[in-house]
Amino acid sequence: MVSVSILNVTSYTGLELLRLLANHPHFRVTSVTGRSAAGQRLGQVFPQLYALAGGACQEEARHLAELEIMEEPEATELAFVCLPHAAAAEAVQALLQRGTRVVDLSADFRLRNPSLYQEWYKHTHPAPALLEQAVYGLCERYRERIRTTALVANPGCYATAIILALLPALSAGLVSRDLIVDAKSGVSGAGRGLRLDTHYAEANEDLSAYSLGGHRHWPEIVQELETAARAAGQTYESGLRLTFVPHLTPMTRGILATCYAELQPDGSGRLPTSSQVQALYRDYYAGEPFVHVVDQPPHTKWTYGSNHCLLYATVDERSGRLLVLSCLDNLVKGASGQALQNANCMFGFDERCGLQGGAIYP
Amino acid sequence: MVSVSILNVTSYTGLELLRLLANHPHFRVTSVTGRSAAGQRLGQVFPQLYALAGGACQEEARHLAELEIMEEPEATELAFVCLPHAAAAEAVQALLQRGTRVVDLSADFRLRNPSLYQEWYKHTHPAPALLEQAVYGLCERYRERIRTTALVANPGCYATAIILALLPALSAGLVSRDLIVDAKSGVSGAGRGLRLDTHYAEANEDLSAYSLGGHRHWPEIVQELETAARAAGQTYESGLRLTFVPHLTPMTRGILATCYAELQPDGSGRLPTSSQVQALYRDYYAGEPFVHVVDQPPHTKWTYGSNHCLLYATVDERSGRLLVLSCLDNLVKGASGQALQNANCMFGFDERCGLQGGAIYP
Amino acid sequence: MVSVSILNVTSYTGLELLRLLANHPHFRVTSVTGRSAAGQRLGQVFPQLYALAGGACQEEARHLAELEIMEEPEATELAFVCLPHAAAAEAVQALLQRGTRVVDLSADFRLRNPSLYQEWYKHTHPAPALLEQAVYGLCERYRERIRTTALVANPGCYATAIILALLPALSAGLVSRDLIVDAKSGVSGAGRGLRLDTHYAEANEDLSAYSLGGHRHWPEIVQELETAARAAGQTYESGLRLTFVPHLTPMTRGILATCYAELQPDGSGRLPTSSQVQALYRDYYAGEPFVHVVDQPPHTKWTYGSNHCLLYATVDERSGRLLVLSCLDNLVKGASGQALQNANCMFGFDERCGLQGGAIYP
Amino acid sequence: MVSVSILNVTSYTGLELLRLLANHPHFRVTSVTGRSAAGQRLGQVFPQLYALAGGACQEEARHLAELEIMEEPEATELAFVCLPHAAAAEAVQALLQRGTRVVDLSADFRLRNPSLYQEWYKHTHPAPALLEQAVYGLCERYRERIRTTALVANPGCYATAIILALLPALSAGLVSRDLIVDAKSGVSGAGRGLRLDTHYAEANEDLSAYSLGGHRHWPEIVQELETAARAAGQTYESGLRLTFVPHLTPMTRGILATCYAELQPDGSGRLPTSSQVQALYRDYYAGEPFVHVVDQPPHTKWTYGSNHCLLYATVDERSGRLLVLSCLDNLVKGASGQALQNANCMFGFDERCGLQGGAIYP
The missing domain is CATH 3.40.50.720 (NAD(P)-binding Rossmann-like Domain)
Structure with missing residues (x-):
């Protein structure tokens, strides 16, 4: 042991x-x-x-x-x-x-x-x-380097959901640099410390946006997405133009990130279709034990207590924009589960050790 | 009587x-x-x-x-x-x-x-x-015509929140035609009929996006925003390009619409500042009894049971985009309260009759 | 004013x-x-x-x-x-x-x-x-004395629900001194101060009993019930034997007190029936603006935001015990609403002034 | 397999x-x-x-x-x-x-x-x-018979919580036949069928008692408690006098049963103390993998998703009554977890197979 x-x-x-x-x-x-x-x-x-x-x-x-x-x-x-x-x-x-x-x-x-x-x-x-x-602890990106490092920087909860959502699109040059992410988190994401805004009577039956001036996961998201795009040969020359607005939601666990991006036409001027986008996403995460591309909008509750991240990618027909929905449990894949996945990787164990439990539903 | x-x-x-x-x-x-x-x-x-x-x-x-x-x-x-x-x-x-x-x-x-x-x-x-x-029953827009009509079409709950949020910006030509609205609603918005997705055990501790193929409030929002922009002399020649994604949130009442738009530079190429935007919003709704421009991100709970709509407009410094947050109680300003406001208007009563109650908080 | x-x-x-x-x-x-x-x-x-x-x-x-x-x-x-x-x-x-x-x-x-x-x-x-x-501020008991006093002691939230539930039975000598009250409260009853047990992530989806060693509303309840019984000529010679267990419930507002008592047989050895008990309760509160005897088990939500207390009294056929259910909003009839009712009474206004709002439902 | x-x-x-x-x-x-x-x-x-x-x-x-x-x-x-x-x-x-x-x-x-x-x-x-x-599927009582039977009748959710709570006291003749159980359940206990009272907007922020005329778990509870008492040599000659009132609580999972009983004085006229009662409970369940006697009032959330039942027994000093609190997850120990525990037992596997997961908290 x-x-x-x-x-x-x-x-x-x-x-x-x-x-x-x-x-x-x-x-x-x-x-x-x-x-x-x-x-x-x-x-x-x-x-x-x-x-x-x-x-x-x-x-x-x-x-x-x-x-x-x-x-x-x-x-x-x-x-x-x-x-x-x-x-x-x-x-x-x-x-x-x-x-x-x-x-x-x-x-x-x-x-x-x-x-x-x-x-x-x-x-x-x-x-x-x-x-x-230090290696950024997203196994889906840095598995090899994590195996040998002595120090893993475990990603933020929002960052995990959002980076996993946008990696395939950006790595494929599918979208422009213009990104909007509207993210929603359960209250446990705010930690166990005592604050008025996490008092039950304040947070229950309430919904609000916060950190409009800039949430600290912003630079982490941009760093990782730009690095990945660059590695895949995509040039976002002036860098990504990301608007990221987090919201506090009346539930204990769960993150849902709704990501909006402008699709780039291909050589012949056509926009990719929903099924092309979905195929690209499935390919990208093929074989990943904890990232799943699903075929309908996922619910945060489908990940309650589990280490899974569920993604759904589609094209909004009316506007031609790409929509990607990303769900996970902020305390598991968004924090401690991912930390354990990283540790498994560092010590040469199966990444899935200790993370077998499925979501508790309902 | x-x-x-x-x-x-x-x-x-x-x-x-x-x-x-x-x-x-x-x-x-x-x-x-x-x-x-x-x-x-x-x-x-x-x-x-x-x-x-x-x-x-x-x-x-x-x-x-x-x-x-x-x-x-x-x-x-x-x-x-x-x-x-x-x-x-x-x-x-x-x-x-x-x-x-x-x-x-x-x-x-x-x-x-x-x-x-x-x-x-x-x-x-x-x-x-x-x-x-028929007159579209948004007193803030059609007060005069409502006074004399025999038929008011009371707006949809999402439509009310979103139209009120974007009217000032579009009427002033502040933003381009590219609009993204990420809206969140409490469960009572789905009505009193029995459906699996409004079963308590399914909806509690859950968050999900729905109607990605197009929500029925979409054409109503576009109709009203384009009409208002045109009336104010703004030309959005190819029409608005609106992506609207609604979400179901684990609470009984409340809508929060988070609206993203691309600011247009003025004649000298400068983008408007947050305080300019806020001033414009305050002016637009000056004197309105039920629309209030607030100076921090509003909470849905601040409107629980009341007929008020709270708006917050700001510029995302990092991307130069306009953000507008709009909150209301879907059963009051989003439905029955607005219906009563319209009826008051039709019969020549003070619009505020019967709508004096403030939000119940906490 | x-x-x-x-x-x-x-x-x-x-x-x-x-x-x-x-x-x-x-x-x-x-x-x-x-x-x-x-x-x-x-x-x-x-x-x-x-x-x-x-x-x-x-x-x-x-x-x-x-x-x-x-x-x-x-x-x-x-x-x-x-x-x-x-x-x-x-x-x-x-x-x-x-x-x-x-x-x-x-x-x-x-x-x-x-x-x-x-x-x-x-x-x-x-x-x-x-x-x-000081006058104990329960208008249903002390209306006359409240009119002229300079100091009203506003009752506790649990105490209000429980005293109103048991006054009719004890005043009529319907039950023995053996009382058990299992009470449940929403989280706002714990106040706005910061404590780990009112943190959203701890209180949500949780239910627990507390203050098993004795809740501070106990002596207040016993004092008022014994006084009322005595005034009505009922002798509970060794005093009441009350077990009172409060519970914290995952909701913002509302108290439900479930009261259990042993019915006393009448002169001819018969126990009262449910309909006799209900008639007695209706008579007791006839004319009260804020206490209502209903004909089915009440829901806390029927009182959300209102100053009403709803009572339901019945006989458990299997055991011959009296059951009384009592619901109110802990912040209204359980605190501030009752305080206003008392103030109205002190200043000679209609007790109902400012308390006209009905429950917000759903 | x-x-x-x-x-x-x-x-x-x-x-x-x-x-x-x-x-x-x-x-x-x-x-x-x-x-x-x-x-x-x-x-x-x-x-x-x-x-x-x-x-x-x-x-x-x-x-x-x-x-x-x-x-x-x-x-x-x-x-x-x-x-x-x-x-x-x-x-x-x-x-x-x-x-x-x-x-x-x-x-x-x-x-x-x-x-x-x-x-x-x-x-x-x-x-x-x-x-x-058919064998009543409470391993804590019928383990031996379950091993060999072809038909297990899995207990009701309330029944499990209540029988486990009262077995030690009744088997030891610690209490009289007068029992009151005030039980509270999360909404999943009502099943996945569609009913107005499990609609999110109705059940959220609401608490109510139901089945006052008699809940169907009543005869099952009485049957098992009387059988156990008899087997332990306790005579409750006229049978148990149980009042059982279930309540619907705004949460998805969890049952808390608050049980009230009259302690019997021992030969020398003394009532047992809290610590004597706790020792008796600990002894009774020593070695049980899924029943735990804890030393403070348990929270339903401590059992969320797990197969454990937590018990707390104490004496209410003021009235001399016995209080027993019993918590479990209605879908696990109250239904499917217990069913699996029974199946493990029937097939000779370790009762704990497949039931290793702890509670998800928070």
């Missing part, structure tokens, strides 16, 4: 990692940290842990429930870092120095350009020297 | 009319129909009616609760028609013939072009001769 | 008072306090206020939105105190001294016995001398 | 069985029926199936998605019957005749007394001869 630590386990991403790792055949959580809850046992902070798992793993569930939350992690072979940005980078640096491989769920190592980090996170990057070795 | 009938009172829009009319100083409901519930009293079908109103109106509440639901309406001065399309047109024809003025909440008289009706509703228009006299 | 102040207006009960008072014909809010938001205008803290009211009251809505939140209230004829317990008593004392009449929404003046207060609230009562003059 | 059929797979319990069986090491679904959807593939009816499982089971997921729904089941070793009562009994008879072992999720074989069945289900029992061999 590979020993694993989770830093800031009291976050929702930390808790979700516990759920996913409880039945993992090769990883074993042996150290957890969480400053505010230090000294308590995991089962005190998350009473539901006592019922986390039956089956062969019941002893494992008991083991987890009785783990003591520490201020600092013990030495392990792998660490999942669920700390807020900046704090994460500091912790990652220390972990790498002692030889621990790291999946960092914060934003600290996602942007390759530290000045972009400074612009968006209002903070000098704490460990710019590590940016070189 | 003006006598009022409600046809198909057992719909959500019928029920909402009852709520709004219970305290109205000038209208009195004296006849209600509803084929499936004919013979029952209103209070049997809607037990909550017995508690509809205290105050000076308690007798009125009792009166409503004890009204018998009939198959056909009795003679009244005003009728609200909440029937499905096609059935509505038949009923409207009969009502007008006997001299009743009508607010029709169906789609039957919204499109001025009967062949467009046939295309979108798959049905030959049952009463094309009446189209001439 | 009677001038009104609201202390701690930034609470949900304060906000609900603003909604209800916006259309009131005789009360006008002229002063609001809220320590954390002092210096801001009401419309900044509650942006939805700008859309609070159309109709004749639009100027009033604007007036409210622009009121400045102060640290201390200005002199008014009436004050609604929405402060937490203990802080409330201090404020009430000062208000009464300057001649302001007060409706206190806290628990400070509900218990007539200050040592009981100390036991349940872990705090020496800050103003025991005022207990004598 | 044991071949498995699911009858009426288009129900929620059928769908949940598919989810649970997708990763099962020993069972393989080879035949599914569903009259209304006959001729379609499973993946057409449940598009989320295409994303049901990654991991080693992806082929299995594909296999499931492509299964054709038939009118009649093919021959299998095991069948799960998800048909409505009466139809279920007919199908079970045919299955048993051809040698298929059956877990019946309907109510048809739960009541040992066919006249009780007639009284509660208004229907002559279609196969009374089979009642003898």
Whole structure:
């Protein structure tokens, strides 16, 4: 068993990692940290842990429930870092120095350009020297590099949904640089911290747009889409012109990104058809265990609790625009599930280990 | 008191009319129909009616609760028609013939072009001769004509939110013909009929896009926006190029339309700023009792149960696009409240009569 | 117009008072306090206020939105105190001294016995001398005394639902002293403060019992039920034996109290029938504007946003027990609506003023 | 692999069985029926199936998605019957005749007394001869008999929660015959059929009691509790006096049963303490894989998607009554999970096979 630590386990991403790792055949959580809850046992902070798992793993569930939350992690072979940005980078640096491989769920190592980090996170990057070795943790793009790296920067939840939605179109030069993404997220995406806008009475029966001045996943999305397009030989010379508006939705889990793009006519001036677009998408993700091109508009609920991302691509006949719908569970494929997929990849395990559960529906 | 009938009172829009009319100083409901519930009293079908109103109106509440639901309406001065399309047109024809003025909440008289009706509703228009006299019931646009007409075509819920959002920009020639509207609605917008997709267990914790092949509010939105632009001297020569994607959201009431448009540079090649756009919007709706330009992204919940539409307009600095957010309660300003506003206008009452209640928050 | 102040207006009960008072014909809010938001205008803290009211009251809505939140209230004829317990008593004392009449929404003046207060609230009562003059603000019981008092202690939300449910049975000696009340509340009952258990992601799709060691509304319920029974000549010699278990329910508003009691046989050893019980309940509340005995199990949603309490009483044939179901909106009849009903009563207005709105359904 | 059929797979319990069986090491679904959807593939009816499982089971997921729904089941070793009562009994008879072992999720074989069945289900029992061999499928009670039977009657969802909650107290003679159970269920418990009361707009933000005249799980609960008490040597001579009131709660999954009972004093006239009660409960369920006695009031959400039942027992100090709280997921331990637990038991597999997943939280 590979020993694993989770830093800031009291976050929702930390808790979700516990759920996913409880039945993992090769990883074993042996150290957890969480400053505010230090000294308590995991089962005190998350009473539901006592019922986390039956089956062969019941002893494992008991083991987890009785783990003591520490201020600092013990030495392990792998660490999942669920700390807020900046704090994460500091912790990652220390972990790498002692030889621990790291999946960092914060934003600290996602942007390759530290000045972009400074612009968006209002903070000098704490460990710019590590940016070189960090790999953006989208297995669908960087599987090979993830296998050998010591540091994976796990993508943002919106970024995952949107990048997966637009990669095929941009890599094929199917669309122009003009992109609009209207994304909707459940409330767990805002984290476990206490804020008025996540108070039940405020968030229930409510819908609103936020971060109109610029959401922090914007540069990450643009970086990855431009890189992929370039790698595929597509030139978006002045860069992508992306408008990205996130919305808060009254549900616990789930992201739906509705993506609008201008189709480019082919050599003979014709626009691609819906079925051509769908075929292109199916080809692009053929063989991927967690990305599925479906044949009708997907529902977020079809991914509830699972690591799957569902895509639907079609052409709006009336306007000739490309529409791509992308659904996932923000805490699984959008965070902890993808982190585990990355870890599986880093340690040479089947990417699907521990991620077999289907969506809970209804 | 003006006598009022409600046809198909057992719909959500019928029920909402009852709520709004219970305290109205000038209208009195004296006849209600509803084929499936004919013979029952209103209070049997809607037990909550017995508690509809205290105050000076308690007798009125009792009166409503004890009204018998009939198959056909009795003679009244005003009728609200909440029937499905096609059935509505038949009923409207009969009502007008006997001299009743009508607010029709169906789609039957919204499109001025009967062949467009046939295309979108798959049905030959049952009463094309009446189209001439029907006025599209958006007081903010057609107040003068509504005052004197015998037939108001009450706008669709999405259409109301979207037209109000884009009228100022299109009338001022602020944007190009390229429009994208990503709209989200609560489940009551789907009506009171039984369908699997409005089953609680299916709709709860779920989000999805629908009607990607074309939602029926599309032609109504385009008709009204093009008419208004033309009236304001703006030429959108090849017509508007609108992509409109509606989404079903896990909440009972509320619509949020997120509208994206390409700003046009002015004579000197400059794009308008956010504050210029906001000033333009404020001017456009100055004096309107139910349309408010707010200074931060509005929440649907700020309109829960009220007849207000809240607008927020801003420029996305990164892309130079115009963003307009529009919120309303689909059953009030999006349906029955607007119907009452129209009726007030038709009968020369203050448009705000019976619509004084603010949003219920939280 | 009677001038009104609201202390701690930034609470949900304060906000609900603003909604209800916006259309009131005789009360006008002229002063609001809220320590954390002092210096801001009401419309900044509650942006939805700008859309609070159309109709004749639009100027009033604007007036409210622009009121400045102060640290201390200005002199008014009436004050609604929405402060937490203990802080409330201090404020009430000062208000009464300057001649302001007060409706206190806290628990400070509900218990007539200050040592009981100390036991349940872990705090020496800050103003025991005022207990004598305080009237428990249940108009259905104390209407006459409320008319002339300067200090009303507004009942707790659970207490209102439960006392109204059991008054008729206990006053008639219909049941024994053995009472079990299983009560369920929406999340707004927990207030606007930030707590992990009201975080949307925790409270959504969740149901749990709480305060099993004793909820603070217990002594208030027992006090009022025993007093009423005694006044009606019923002797419950060893006092009531009440088990009261509250539950947190995933909805914003609403309380449903399910009350179980042991029916007492009459002189000839027969138990009362359901129809006898229902007749007794109807008689008891005949003429009450806000308490309604309905003929089927009521839904909390039938009271959403209204000041009504709906009761249903029946006999469980299998066990011979009495069941009483009681529904209300915890923020209206359970708090601010009842506070306004009390204020109307204190100032000689119709109790129903400002409370005409029916439930919003669906 | 044991071949498995699911009858009426288009129900929620059928769908949940598919989810649970997708990763099962020993069972393989080879035949599914569903009259209304006959001729379609499973993946057409449940598009989320295409994303049901990654991991080693992806082929299995594909296999499931492509299964054709038939009118009649093919021959299998095991069948799960998800048909409505009466139809279920007919199908079970045919299955048993051809040698298929059956877990019946309907109510048809739960009541040992066919006249009780007639009284509660208004229907002559279609196969009374089979009642003898049917075993009530509560492994915690009948594990030994389930191992060898050909017919398991899977308990009702409420019945499971309530029987598990009260078995220890009644078996120990801790309480009198006077029982009150206030139970709350999520909406999926009402099934996938279309009804107005499960329409999202009706059920959302609503809470109500129902079946006050008697819920059909009542006789099943009484039968099992009386049998268990008798077996443990406790005499409740006039039988149990149970009041059971179910409530519909605005959430998709979850049952919480709040149980109230009168403690019996021991020989020396003393009532048991909370810690004595808790110890008794812990002992009773020691070693059970799916019943857990927790040390604080459990939340339904701690069981979301898992097969666990969480119990909390305490003494209400003020009244001396016993309180037991019982939580489970109505579709898992309350239906399909328990059905699988029974099937595991029937075929000699570890009861926990396929039921390893923990609760999804938040």
